[in-house]
Amino acid sequence: VTARVDVALVHYPVYNKEGAVVASAITNLDLHDIARAAKTFGVDTFHVVTPVTDQQQLFTEILDHWLHGAGAAYNEKRKEALTLVRLCDSIATLRATVRQKWGEVCVLATTAGERNDPIPYGAVRQRIAAGQPLLILFGTGWGLAEEAAAAADGFLPPIRGKGDYNHLSVRAAVAIILDRLLGEREGTGR
Amino acid sequence: VTARVDVALVHYPVYNKEGAVVASAITNLDLHDIARAAKTFGVDTFHVVTPVTDQQQLFTEILDHWLHGAGAAYNEKRKEALTLVRLCDSIATLRATVRQKWGEVCVLATTAGERNDPIPYGAVRQRIAAGQPLLILFGTGWGLAEEAAAAADGFLPPIRGKGDYNHLSVRAAVAIILDRLLGEREGTGR
Numbered sequence: 128v129t130a131r132v133d134v135a136l137v138h139y140p141v142y143n144k145e146g147a148v149v150a151s152a153i154t155n156l157d158l159h160d161i162a163r164a165a166k167t168f169g170v171d172t173f174h175v176v177t178p179v180t181d182q183q184q185l186f187t188e189i190l191d192h193w194l195h196g197a198g199a200a201y202n203e204k205r206k207e208a209l210t211l212v213r214l215c216d217s218i219a220t221l222r223a224t225v226r227q228k229w230g231e232v233c234v235l236a237t238t239a240g241e242r243n244d245p246i247p248y249g250a251v252r253q254r255i256a257a258g259q260p261l262l263i264l265f266g267t268g269w270g271l272a273e274e275a276a277a278a279a280d281g282f283l284p285p286i287r288g289k290g291d292y293n294h295l296s297v298r299a300a301v302a303i304i305l306d307r308l309l310g311e312r313e314g315t316g317r
Numbered sequence: 318v319t320a321r322v323d324v325a326l327v328h329y330p331v332y333n334k335e336g337a338v339v340a341s342a343i344t345n346l347d348l349h350d351i352a353r354a355a356k357t358f359g360v361d362t363f364h365v366v367t368p369v370t371d372q373q374q375l376f377t378e379i380l381d382h383w384l385h386g387a388g389a390a391y392n393e394k395r396k397e398a399l400t401l402v403r404l405c406d407s408i409a410t411l412r413a414t415v416r417q418k419w420g421e422v423c424v425l426a427t428t429a430g431e432r433n434d435p436i437p438y439g440a441v442r443q444r445i446a447a448g449q450p451l452l453i454l455f456g457t458g459w460g461l462a463e464e465a466a467a468a469a470d471g472f473l474p475p476i477r478g479k480g481d482y483n484h485l486s487v488r489a490a491v492a493i494i495l496d497r498l499l500g501e502r503e504g505t506g507r
């Protein structure tokens with residue numbers, strides 16, 4: 128059971144700690160955690176975006192280990208989740224790929240900061256339930272660079288807790304946002 | 318702004334892949350991700366439970382690096398989150414510690430499997446809002462052993478997505494559950 132929802136973990140262009148635009152490194156754990164969340168919530172494809180050739184090579188090695196190598200035999204559930212993961216060299220390619228699959232698609236960026244007119248989670252949840260295709264962009268490092276965010280059609284609201292600390296890991300942010308958009312709701316049976 | 322909610326990451330007793338009761342290893346990343354989620358959602362203390370001496374030593378080294386060593390200067394936001402983390406040698410000690418702080422406390426276990434009569438998230442959310450103290454147990458490895466689960470007063474429901482795959486990482490499960498219990502709700506202003 129999958130929804131017409133794709134997730135992308137963007138490694139370029141993102142900010143580093145000093146606010147410079149960089150390509151961040153792929154991590155084994157991001158791939159696993161986000162793939163498992165994507166599989167749990169019925170995401171169609173989890174795209175990993177990087178233009179850096181040796182990072183693409185690292186991606187291929189990690190996937191190969193868990194899909195076909197020693198990891199596949201060690202943990203079948205991880206293998207199952209990682210079948211959702213695809214490599215992509217840029218946000219432009221990503222957008223074209225998803226359009227080819229679903230036609231016109233709404234692209235939403237995520238941010239830890241406040242933006243004008245974010246689209247409420249409840250509204251996005253309804254769009255998904257109505258079958259509207261959706262691509263959600265998540266930034267690694269210190270978040271999506273402005274040029275990546277500007278390519279989106281809109282923003283999801285930042286995740287707020289009790290105070291003004293909002294420095295969730297990208298893994299935690301993906302999990303929470305997928306739950307808000309696709310998780311089972313108590314008392315509703317869906 | 319903190320709630321009367323504590324979270325515990327249990328490394329013993331938990332199941333391994335083969336269903337044996339073991340002590341799992343502490344990981345740097347669990348501490349960081351869960352501390353950041355705990356800080357975001359206003360958790361009072363994040364307890365790390367292990368009876369294994371060299372694991373306790375590892376815990377102390379990790380915390381020391383990020384609170385007082387090179388890590389503290391590198392990333393102040395991580396330091397801020399890790400100030401919530403405390404080491405504990407057993408679930409029994411944990412329970413006594415939390416009782417000393419808040420008096421009678423409700424202990425809820427988390428599970429990926431179905432249990433009889435779990436307490437709905439909405440009901441637990443209301444109890445928290447009413448000021449009732451709560452301790453939530455999360456298992457590492459393949460989940461809390463029965464003897465750990467049996468020490469709890471009740472269970473939270475498993476996190477469900479679209480299908481029958483529910484193999485979230487413990488990091489993702491903590492993030493989602495804290496959001497369900499403590500996260501800001503759209504249109505309610507809290």
